[in-house]
Amino acid sequence: ASAIINFTTYLILFILIVSVLWGDSVKLVKKFKSWLVPVSAIVGFLAIIAFNLIYQNILLSVGINIVDNANENIVTSIVKQYPLISLIVFGIIGPICEEVTYRVGLYSFFKRINVYLAFVITVVVFAFIHFDYQTTNLTNEFLNMPYYLFAAFVFTFIYERFGFAASVSAHVTNNLISVLSTIIVMSVQ
Secondary structure: OHHHHHHHHHHHHHHHHHHHHHHHHHHHHHHHHOOHHHHHHHHHHHHHHHHHHHHHHHHHHOOOOOOOOHHHHHHHHHHHHOHHHHHHHHHHHHHHHHHHHHHHHHHHHHHOOOHHHHHHHHHHHHHHHOOOOOOOOHHHHHHHHHHHHHHHHHHHHHHHHHOHHHHHHHHHHHHHHHHHHHHHHHHHO
16 A cells, blocks of 8 residues: 555656656756766765764664664565565655655745745755654654755755756665665565
């Protein structure tokens, strides 16, 4: 049921986004030709990985061992059942939809009021969208929150500094590597 809901939601949103942006597609694709796009994708991904390692080590040093939150557990279980579709949906389509929603929509809207307000709202909303409010382990959800807050900050910073193509590339890179890692770990177990 989770797989059907996730896949359907992202596909419908993706179709709507493509249909709205179709007239600007040539202009949009040209922005991906800049050398800053792959560089920001790699640097953004490495920054997120570095933060995650540092944060995890800090928690471990004080005796806190967190596990994946409910969002990650659901995605992992879906990837195990449908690896190829998950690679496409969670690795490519999902990040595109999220970048249009959070950076192009939410961030750009609030930036008209104040850039700092736009940053805070976008980062917090992105993080809490990945939060499970119905879990019995709220402590674990809150301990996982810095991962999402930092990733959202990185994607928003890249969007503000280098544009949509760069933030999409960074988000897709992050998610593709995450899904591929899950598939690889699964295949060796």
